[in-house]
Amino acid sequence: MSGERLDVAIVGAGAMGAATAWHLARAGREVAVFERFEPGHVRGASHGASRNFNVAYAEPEYLSWLRDAEVLWRELEAEAGRTLLTTTGIVTHGPGVDHAATAAAITSAGLAAEVLDAREAASRWPGLRFEGPVLHNPTAGRLDADTSVAAFLTGAAVAGAAETRWNTTVSDIEVHGDDDVRFTATDAAGSRRVRARRLICTAGAWTQKTLAGVRGVSLPALRVTQEQPAHFRPLDPAASWPGFNHHPAADDDATSWFAAPVYGMLTPGQGVKAGWHAAGPETDPDRRSFVPDPALTDALVRYVRDWLPGVDATDLAEITCTYTSTVDARFVLERSGPIVVGAGFSGHGFKFTPVVGRTLAALAAA
Template identity: 80%
Template structure:
């Protein structure tokens, strides 16, 4: 057993772990972040240059979180001195969503929202095809994911947090209300470490990391490999909002979709589009990192039919993981000295600074 007793150990330096460390360190807590891979790795869910800051939610709770998240993203930008959240607007369309009801809920939740007809939307955004009403949220936008994670970690370090890379955590055991012990494996070998609090933000590795902890009952967490692609825009100067397209199973025009579609322009890389939560279930330690050909073919068809502003034959795919709960609700909980943040279900990134604040509060009790 190591003689050192850590105050708060954060397992995982992705978005949620980085944000948790940022909040804790700024509040004066002693924080050690333990990440099993190297900086900027591409094995999880937080890498890449773009995420939609989508505000098209109808739940008041999520809309309240989004209001707070917007302010916290701006705080982080100011601290880091780099742009992170760009207001591009997002359009949501498709008969699989009640857009009129969503427009009312979003406006009631404090965000601008307007409902356009297909003709007006097509005139404004010719790179996209619309076949019905379009919900436009002009205050929504795009987050730079890589820069955001780096900014959280840099801010945490500036406030005294330590970040240890290539440091794996296993064999977690609770020995008391302020006593959690675990094995750390790094370049120096294996050793047991003790902490007063452990925050697990290990993404696809959450279930594995907490497998030995008695009393922690996680909901089912399904890990999938997803595969968005960046398509080359026909006009590099064209303006693109973010977009979400919800199919209707009863409509033959969209019934063939593998899932809802999301997308946005990623500067320097192209127009990103992907199926939401359509990928195969995987073990995060045994991923192939190879795209599923059937999903690729369907995505290319989607680009041909619905994205006239891109060359559907010119694209580059990337892979990532989703860790999803059955109802897509997040796991934010504490059992004894162990705090869990998991199950962000492919829509958590926009909430990152708020989730980090919640996890930090749980760890500070």
Template identity: 55%
Template sequence: MAQRVEFVVIGGGAMGSAAAWQLARRGREVVLLERFAAGHVNGASHGPSRNFNVTYDREPYLGLLVEAQRLWRELEGETDARLLDLVGMVTHGGTGEYPELEAGRAVGIPGEILSAAEASERFPGIRFETPVLWNPQGGRLNADASVAALQSAAAVHGAVVRHESPVIAIEPHGDGVTIVTESESFAASVAVVAAGAWSAKLLDGLVPLPRLRVTQEQPAHFALRVPDADAESRWPGFNHRPRPSGDEWWPTPIYGMYTPCFGVKAGWHGSGPVTDPDARSFLPEPAQLALLQRYVAEWLPGADPERLEPISCTYTTTPDHDFVLDRVGPLVVGAGFSGHGFKFTPAIGRVLADLAISGADAGPQALRLARFR
């Protein structure tokens, strides 16, 4: 017989763990089901670092950014964990024009424009050609520690967290939804599905998702050329946009940050090969890795392009690169974070909890499924 529970969250990565935390801290009964063991590397929520990139110029992302920073600090307070380091963020390249500056200032996100020479003096590990947008409230998140903290906080508030519990069936019905795993089943009022690269497989025939493109991305950590005890203060997070005329060897914009104990992380944004999340190679694609080394050699003078450790992760990307946050019957969906979702994690958890408790109108209209119809 199925165990009765108010809410089931499917997916124990960042977004699902945040939803479980938000539901549990409101006193709701919740079970979080994750198919893999704790700390696994199969999805998009592992690793030591993610950019806390604040260069957005439209809603709902600006509001979610402000909320996310507040909630990251609340989570740190609950768990005594260090998760968000505001080492700042530089954005450069492209046209050298930044509508994100005024958009951010309008919601309290500070920023200023530096000349290339000023930026080079402040941040000698990076080469600049264009004016640079400097955001001191940008920074770096510890992804592994964040997921662990979210699950720990959820459990403290009463959530049941179960790893190695793959869901094999989701069965909506008039009274809610039944969730079946390999060893047990749950009868819930609402299920929150935040399954990353597995979203389309789990929700096929149940929710009218857009095409979700799952890719295997291959950033890498590059060693510093010279050991630097002050590296944390001398390396901001960075975004680098291609020249308007195009560099034919650049596949996409690039991002990165210094990662303590690992080196400088750099990666192409969403250029990896399409993959099946259950049949990944986890091996870097040689041509893209070679281009990444070329980028480091030309644009990151403080990093060594020959001393590197490749990384493997997934992107799950929507056709418009915006998130899907919506509810269809007893199913709440958080999907398609398109390689730029992690910074928003606790705010996304709040939205998913609102959708689960209050219904479809509780989420941002711009991120609903109706835009694809």
């Protein structure tokens, strides 16, 4: 096997790896991104055309990150010359959230929030059914995931010495010093040994497999699940749809049967997307069935029939993806020697992508 020397190697060309490459390349660093699959693959968590840019958080640190994230999304948009973040507004409802307290936290952070009663919300968005108060964030919106990942990688390549190596697997990682990490890269041409000053692992569902046995690296528990949202046909193609989140409570008869909280948004050209948040079965990313769990499908159809009167609950197209989650849904952003890890984004990380990339790039630069 021949040798190769790099400044920064990134394992995984999904959203977080792509954003990290963008920040590093703009800072003048030489970056190689290694991705085991082809561009636009559907085996991970970053594919698809829609993610909610949801600001309904009560934690000050998340709200601070959201302010920065919006600035960075707009910066990437201007650079790419394409719309990535569309302002649609997002509504959050259900008894599982203190809407007034969350609205107060959001407005204290300088973001827009209002609390509506169910009648006012239904008059604005007749495609959704509401019971109880509704938190509305008018400046929140929808991100185009596929286009965003491509924009980060293109921006990194344009900014400097950054390249993406598709269909290339990284294995046998060894730490030889604080600025010396070595690994095997395997593609169609064969295997070669590579040496880098930094290795950043943003491998999503493959994080534990990629870093298993690497000296000095200790990961928290990461649970990989297969999730299965679906697109439903809207009854009125011209209707306006905000993004939405619906939080159940165990003592509420109307929502206690939910499999999990619900999220959704309109995906242009595909329909209204709705899904359970982190309700799917645990899976091995290399042995996924890609077949939706029929019980979760039935429950989702029931939800849509009860709570989304603006769509046809019988006309749906299911998709699958992975979540890689920590116990407390907090992100793993750590460095150990020459290895930096970004993982455990727990199904709510995409909106933070450019801030996560900035954080991982800073850790690598230290």
